[in-house]
Amino acid sequence: MCSSLPEQGFAGPELHASAVPGHGGRNCQVRQIFKIGGSTMEAKVLVIGAGIAGMETALLLAETGAEVYLVDKEPSIGGSLHLLDYTFPTDSCGLCYLEPYPSPRFCPTFESARHPNIHIIPYAEVEALEGKAGAFTVKILHKPRYVYEEKCILCNRCAEVCPEERPHPYEGRLSPQKAIYKPHLRGIPPTYVIDMDYCTRCGKCVEVCPTDAIDLNMQPKTSELSVASVVVAAGYEPFDPAKRAEFGYGVFPNVLTSLEFERMVSFSGSTHGKLLRPSDGKPVRKVAFIHCIGSRDPAIGRGYCSSVCCMYTAKQVNLAKRRNPELEVSVFYMDLRPIGKVYEQYIRRVQETPGVRYIRSMVSSVVERHPEKDLLIRYVAEDGGLREEAFDLVVLAVGFGAPQGLEKLGIELDKWGFPVTKPDEPHKTSREGVFVTGAARSPMDIPDTVVDAAAAAFYARSFLPQPFSSPYPILTSYPDLVDAEPRPGVFFISCPELSSELDIDALRAFVYSAYGASFYALEPSSDAWDKLVEKAKAEGVNRLVVVPCGLRPTLEVHQKLGTLGPYEVVPILEEAVAPLRGDKAKATQQAKALLGMALARLLYLYPRLLAKISADSFPPEERAVVVGAGLAGMTAALSLAELGYKVDLVEKEEEPGGLLKLPRVVLDGIDPAKTLKTLVERVKSNPLITLHLGSEVARVEKDGRGYLVELSPGGEAIRCGAIILATGGREAGTQQYLKGTHPRVLTQLELERLLKESSPSFRRIAMIQCVGSRDDLHPYCSRVCCYNAVKNALLLKEANPEAEIYVFYRDIVTFGRYEELYTRAREKGVIFIPYTLDNKPKVEALGEDKLLVSLKEPTAGEVKLEVDLLVLSVGIEPSDNASLAEKLGVKLDDFGFFAEEHTKMRPLELTEPGVFICGLAQGPHFMEEVIGQARGAAFKAALYLKQLRGFPETIATVNERLCSACELCVLACPYKARFMDYEARVARVDEGLCRGCGICAMVCPNGATQMRAFDKKALMAVVDAALAS
Structure with a gap:
């Protein structure tokens, strides 16, 4: 269905017929165009890529009333998320939390397919993008799947008779697929597809298909869309490890990629969670993981870090040990990069698991031993010695590459193929109106992707003319059934699989004799739902039990069913037929139980209670309070103002700016001083923003419409519908390594102030990383410290090329593009010396202007350095948030940052509805990440302000x-x-x-x-x- 958009303020709308075919079970035949000031502007957005980033962007945009076209090159949407039964650090799924609702409901793939404002276009690619922002024309190539979506009933008969096999796209050689296959278990659309590279056109599948759903002569088609803006969320391309022949992938059967191993430990994978060697099916007793395959390797043109490999390896090690506690695991790594707030604790638990070894090393080769097909790993150990060790299985942690085909969009790409963006506008590409998000922008994990998607949605929405609107009513009222006699009916949308595996006559007799319910059999056609509604109305049925076979009801269908009376959708195919296939009696008995439970609930529900459920709502106050006027707070306030909302920006200091006010030096990122000046000018001149300086939140009260926030001093009370917490953080203090007692011991921020104010000429400088970070005091990585150390080392080298700089580190955490700075620093002669928690550097004072730094190093032995300056990387800690958290009724995490509703899927929301976080209030982040978080939090807050508060049935x-x-x-x-x-x-x-x-x-x-x-x-x-x- 096409969204209904308001006409106010526009010179139209003009309606034009559209040649765009409908997708995902909907047909949109009207193209809506608005004219603003004589120019034509489309009211639609194209999202390229339907993984986590694409679906989250689409869902957020659709919730504002925007019409979204979600294009994906694969036969089904979902990206790689459906391959992940578990995600770190929660070791759970949690994907349902991606939904933009107060509480999770269903998997986001289903919601994307069901949403009335989202049109999914699977198995298609963008061929060209023409026009300009606000009026783009997109040419789309629709690849033939050779199976009609509306006819396929997922009976699997085609695959059973297909004689040809193809390599599995993500399980590799573990489980080959037939040439006609279902992309994955939870694929949307739930339809088979034929790979013509392997199909011989023998026609056996055509012969057995009961619904004539297969057409071997289907041809590619093209279509055009008119959209206002484009979001590139095309995800990543996993590195092909066959390009690194020394690791034996594709030659030795017991060498797997990380994705193949992910499926091996999954209960839904080909081995059902059993760790078995592909070569002989024997249980795996000893497994090795090798990091950085296709990452941090300038020799092959991939000189960046893929950011996520260290953590997904840790998760896979954890899962493997769960499957087999006796398993021996070795992880070969260069640096560990636990960049998420709770990742350090997670990876430390994995390291401390009995039977798990982490070995800092450089692997040179993997060789197969005959005839047992064990694998011999040769590596250079930390002490410089050459070692070798045999394993049953080797897993290669492959990196992420840029998606292919982005050059068709007419945007500038960097040397690795990622879109070029600016640090202060990290989602804007070189072409106006085209934005990038998720791993297509830079390798990133799921929480960062979710934040990135919200920020991209903000930018894309700015090109749409219509204001936010609700795309559908929150809750449909049931008819008043207080005095109506219950008339139950079972509507059975039959299909060959149900009719062949169940005793339909027995079910018909059971529901009538036990519950007095009528039984109606319907054919699985494209208009089956309309026929069902017409039949129910004609028969006067006011209690409905629906058995949908393989058809999933869309949101529109749920709305129509709700107008008839209470209803239940019973998944008999999934819960009775599939698990008991081949045993008709047991499957029928299970189906009776499911139908009986549904009918019992409907018949015994109090009609009087149902009559009280309505679509009444409490529209919230369309005003927001932002607490904290640093980079995050000012950006969030300006973003909300851009969306048309009034904002009260509360800052406890007498001047806004937060950490931006500190003197900083810049290499190639955001200039804090310039950013501060620009933001303050924009905030103070914006008529929608009221700046409260020298003020704090004294009290917060909540009711159904939002919050009453009282400030002190003065007692001013502000009624608002949403609150964004941007309370910032600070440099952590320390007394380690003579800090505070010796004048030549500085922190990185103090060094930057020195570099800003003068040109120091120190001859020998030492830096120590992770001072008070990643330890018992602050058991998290502060994310920015290694970058700042490398940046400052390079600036010191620029000022004095003869300077000797030594960096003592546990792990150099320069993830993503920052890896290139680390490479540059080594090329400039900066020396990096590793240490461990058990073997830290020691510092002694040698007078007022010298220090002695010493360390027992595995390769060089005793290292003693007499230095002129010692610089400590002390990390970030949160502001004092306890009092504010108590007033709002929200929680802090173990570190003192605000605790997100869901670490993985809702990093910007708190457990209190309508309260959001961004910036250092959530955890340590770079400035460009803070900007993205602020944009995302503002967009989610704006969406919350526009949502109706319907009374749920469960209150x-x-x-x-x-x-x-x-x-x-x-x-x-x-x-x-x-x-x-x-x-x-x-x-x-x-x-x-x-x-x-x-x-x-x-x-x-x-x-x-x-x-x-x-x-x-x-x-x-x-x-x-x-x-x-």
Whole structure:
């Protein structure tokens, strides 16, 4: 369906017929164009790539009312996320948290396919991008999949008879696929595709297909789209390790890529989580992981770090040890780069696992031993000696490369193929209106990708003319069924797989005899849902149980079903037929249980409760408060103002700027001084921003419409709908290594002040990394310290090329493009000397102007350096956030930063709805990352301000006749949604605050509190139905 966009303020709209074919089960036949000031501007966005970055960008844009076309070159959307059963550091899935809702619902791939404003275009590529920002024309090539999406019922008969095999795209040689295959288990669209590179056109699949869904003569097609802006979210290309012949990939069967091993440890993979050698199927007893394959290697044109390999290897080691606790694991690495806030703790736990060794080394080759096909790894150890060791299996941690084909977009690319951007506008490409996000911009992990997607959505949305609007009503009201007699009906959308594996007559008899329900069989056609609704209306059915076969109801279908009465969608195909295929009796019995449970719940639900559920809402105050006026706070405030919202920017200091006010030196990044001047001027001149200097948050109250924020001093009260916390951080203090007692011991920030104010001529300088970081005091990596040390070392070398600079380090964490600076520093003669927590450098004073730094080093023995200056990299710690966190009812993490709602998938949201974080309040970040976080947090806050607050079915309700005013529910409610009405002597519910957790119903001694649509009688009837079947 096409989104309905407002006409206010435009000279149109003009409507034109569109030749763009519909995708994802929808057809959009109207192209909406708006004219602004004589120029034509499209009201649509193209997102290229449907992985995590693309789907998150599309969902956020679609939630604002924008129409989004989501194009992906693969046969199904989802990117590589569906290959990951577990993600670090939570070791869980959590992908549902990507949804832009107050709480997670479904997998984002399903939501992208179901969303009324998102049109998915799988198996297609952008061929050309013409026009200009606001009025782009996109040429799209639709590749033939040789299977009609609307006809395929996923019966798998085609694959069963196909005689040809192809290598599996991500399980490699572990599990070959047929030439006709389903891309992956949870693929959207859920349709098979034929790889014509392997198909012989024998026609066997055509013969057995029961729905005539296969067409071997299908041809490529092209189409054109008109869009206002483009977001490149094309992900990454994994490095092909066959290009590094010394590691034996593609030659030795027991050498796997990290992605192939990911599937091996997955329960949904070809070995179902068993660690088996591909060569002989024997259990793996000893496995080696080799880092940096296709990363940090200038010799092959990949002189950057892929940023994520260290952590996904740690996760795979952890999973492998879970599968087999006796497994011996060795990890060969150069530097460990745990750049996420909690990654250091995760990787340390893995390192301390019995049977796991991390070996700092350089691997020279992998050789196969015959006849047992073991693998011999030859490497240079930390002491410089040559070693070799045999393993059953070797896993290559392959790096990320830039996506192919970006040159077609007419944007400038760097030498590695990534789009060129500016540090202060990291998502803008060289072409106006074209933005880049996620791993297509630079290798990054999932949390950074999620943040990046929100920032890209902000930029892309700025080119759309219409204001934010809700794309659909939050909740459909059921009809008033208080006095209506229940008329249950089971609507069975049949297909060959269901009809052949189930006794349909037995099911028909069961639902009628046990529940008085009628049974309606429908054919699986493209208009099956419309026919179902028409049939239900004609028969007067007001309690519906729907068995959809392989068809997934879209949001529009759910809305239509809700107008008929309470309904349940029962996945019999997935929960009865698939696990019990071949046993018709057991599958039928399981189907009876599922149908019985659904009918019992519908028949015993209190109609009176259902009648109270409505689409009433509390629109929040369309105003935001931003706490903190540093780089993050000012950027967030300006971003909200650009989106049209009033902002109160609260800063405890007398001048805005935060850390930007400190004297800094610049090599090739953002200039803090210039940035500070620009931001302050823009903030002070913006009519939508009120700047409160010398003020702090004194008190916060919440109700269904938002927050009442009281400031001190002065007591000014601000009503707002959303709050962004940008409280910043500070340089961590230390007393280690004579800091504070010797004048020649400085921190990196103090060195920058010195470089800014003068031209120091120190002859010999030492730097020590991770001072008070990655230890028990601050058990996290501060992310920026190694970059700052390398940058300052290069600046010192520029000022004095004869200077000797020595950097003592545990790991050099110059991830992504920053690796190139590390390479440049080594080329300039900067010496890097490793140390460990067990063997730290020692520092002695040699008078007022000299220090002695010593270390026992594995290769050089005792190192003693007499230096003129010692510089400490002390890391970042959070501001004093405890008081503010208590006032807002949010949590801090173990380090004192604000604790995100979900570390992986919701890094900008807190557990309190409507409260967001960005910048150093969330954790250590570079300035360009802070800008992206601020943009993303502002966009999410703006989206929150526009969302309707519908009453969910799960909120609590009170039977006043049973309430004894004991106040237990008030004390137990974690969201302060329960309060006492002392006049009536009953406990009441603030429906705007209730989150439906059910704790109050659990503690109520009289049963006065119940959860809407979860009545006790209904739930017990469901249990009885399950046990009876």
